[in-house]
Amino acid sequence: MIKTKLTIFSALASSALVLSACSSSDTTSSTDTATPQSEATASAASESSSPSETGSVSVIATTTMLGDVANDIISCAGGTTTVLMPVGADPHDFSASSDQVASMVNADLVITNGLGLESGLRDALENAANDGANVMEVAALINPIKFGSGGHDDHSDEEGHDEEGHDEEGHDEEGHDEEGHDEEGHDEEGHDEEGHDDHGHGDLDPHFWFDMNRMADAAQLIGAELTQITGDEVYITCADTTATQIQSAESDVREILESVQVEKRILVTDHDALGYLAAVYGYEVAGAVIPAGTTAASPSSSDLAELVETIKAEDVKAIFANTAVPADLADAVAAETGDDVSVVTLYVGSLGGPDSPAATYIDMMRSNASLIAQALQD
């Protein structure tokens, strides 16, 4: 037993080394190869302003998911988007190069996820904002939920159901995500964020992209902001197109995830990242290898032992790992259970590369839904 724990911890240590090596990358990727919008939309755009004027807006997005959605809007209007994080980077860990920091100050708009997701960019974003950059924190604007909203303890407790609709606007959460239940993730998050999070929103879950309706709302907010900055309505028109595409794909994702029998909808993840997906599609988050809302935290040996027991007790079929983080710890936990628990790697913190099944945000979500459904139905 002790030997196993040591193995788990040495896996964690080597993971941390790999992560910090990756985060020093100063690669700036651009999603300018994204498919342009329809001819009809492009010609509607040209009525309100010339493509060259419109395309000159300078936009930087932090994560690959927001970069893809922003670029869908901006390429429709004739421009391109710069994405700070390269494919495969962990958004909790990535830090910017000095060139990237300088480019943020000069951009017309810096689109960030916010709510503490981009821990490694915190100082750079604050400095850029102090130097006059227009920094948009999307997650705070789309009615974020609290960590633990998909917690399994809630189902036996009826009182939360009276709250239905209390914190949602057209998103299908069951609304039983009340404070005080399932505190495990809260404590870890709050502890880890101490001294890092100056905005006091450590209990709000930043991983909103796992709710595609919220991402559609985010697209429209980005479009409205760009129209505000440029005075050009084309961004609102383009954002409406993007939002409609995301909503349309959401119905496919819903069909895939709801095809899994209710009693099999149990998620164990690498960290507490799938709360939105669980809340929207009626899944239970039974545990996480890193029981925190960030990959920067570390599990204790008792956390890992408890997770192994949970996996056995709930007959969990799969641990969902994350392409942005090495799977060593998830593999070690799966091995420790002694059962046939598979480790399935999802696209959690980043899109996949151009030739992957998750090259765009929509493809990422379809791909994740299929991987989850396959793993749990087997």
Ligand SMILES: [Zn+2]
């Ligand atoms: Zn995360």
